Amino acid sequence: MTLTLCGLIGSPFYRKIMTQLAEKGLPFETENLSPFQADDAFTKQNPLRRIPLLKDTDAGEGFLLPDSSAIFHYIERKYPTPSLTPADVSEYGRALWFEEYADTEMAGTIGLGVFRKMVFxxxxxxxxxxxxxxxxxxxxxxxxxxxxxxxxxxxxxLAGDAFSVADISVAVQYGNLAFTGYSPSAKRWPNITAFMKRVGEKESFAKPHIKAMTLFASMQQLEIDPVENL
Ligand SMILES: N[C@@H](CCC(=O)N[C@@H](CS)C(=O)NCC(=O)O)C(=O)O
Structure with missing residues (x-):
């Protein structure tokens, strides 16, 4: 065992890597690490004080990588099969864009805008x-x-004709939205609903998603009137 994923399962970025490692059938350990409770040493590990972090003793005892995108593409290079990035170069570019869009705009809107307001x-x-x-x-x-x-x-x-980093990055953000009790209307956004169903059929995504969902199940959920068409 060389890989240890540090963070919390409620984090979409942490589950993004869990999904990747499961898709590749890679064994890994986990270490609970809350960015809000971590001590000063955490700043040295990641000056942004964010999770996840990856330890890989195979690469040296002190090897530690922050940021889900850095981790994802490190793992892709080290363990290329099965690939989670499109082989076609333009689709590869699109996949990286959707990863970026999910990690920034979607994380800001969903994570900070909805999830944290409901859960924290x-x-x-x-x-x-x-x-x-x-x-x-x-x-x-x-x-x-x-x-x-x-x-x-x-x-x-989202990019190419196979499940990729683009799909994982977007789906884990929608996952955190679902933990609040809200998912986009199937009537208004049928493609998103069908996409999330497809991703949900993958055990690599579903297992950590369901584990995280149980953490928030007893909390008050959003209830949206269907006439709002949201
Ligand atoms: N771009 C980073 C974002 C990581 C991130 O924002 N993680 C959140 C948890 S979901 C965090 O650690 N937040 C701590 C904070 O906001 O202080 C990545 O892809 O890993």
């Missing part, structure tokens, strides 16, 4: 910020859904 107060025994979350769902998130919906038109996967 409840972790401290406080009421969720439902109004704040709904403002994002009725506003900025629509642009995200419209963009992904169009990108999936007539396609099974």
């Amino acid at each position: 107060p409840q972790m401290n025994g406080q009421a969720p910020d439902i109004d704040g979350a709904m403002e994002v769902i009725r506003g900025k998130l629509i642009t995200v859904h419209d963009y992904i919906e169009e990108a999936l038109e007539g396609k099974k996967w």
Whole structure:
């Protein structure tokens, strides 16, 4: 065993790597690491103080890599099969773009805009910020859904014809949205709904997703009136 993934299963970036490692059938250990409780040593490991981190003793005792994208592409290079990046160069470029879009815009809108507003107060025994979350769902998130919906038109996967880093990155963000009780309307965004069903059929995605979901199951969830068509 050489690989240890450090972080928390509630993090979409952590599950992105869990999904990748499972797709490749790579054994790994996990280490619980909360970015909010970590000591000063964490700043040296990752000056951004974010999870996940990957340890790989095979590459040296002190080898430690922050950032899900750095980790993902390190793993791709070291363990190339099965590949999770398209072979075609233009589709490869598209896959990297969707990874970037998911890790920045989607993480900001979903993670900070909805997930944290719902989950973080409840972790401290406080009421969720439902109004704040709904403002994002009725506003900025629509642009995200419209963009992904169009990108999936007539396609099974976002980049190329196989499951890739693009799909994993986008799906784990939608995963965190689902933990709040909200997923985009199947009527308005059918491509996204069908895509998430396809990704959900993959054990590599479903196993960590379900494990994380149980953590938030007892929390108050969002309830959206179907007439809102969100
Ligand atoms: N670009 C980073 C983002 C990682 C990230 O934002 N992780 C969150 C957890 S989901 C975190 O550690 N947040 C700590 C903080 O905001 O202080 C990656 O891809 O790994």
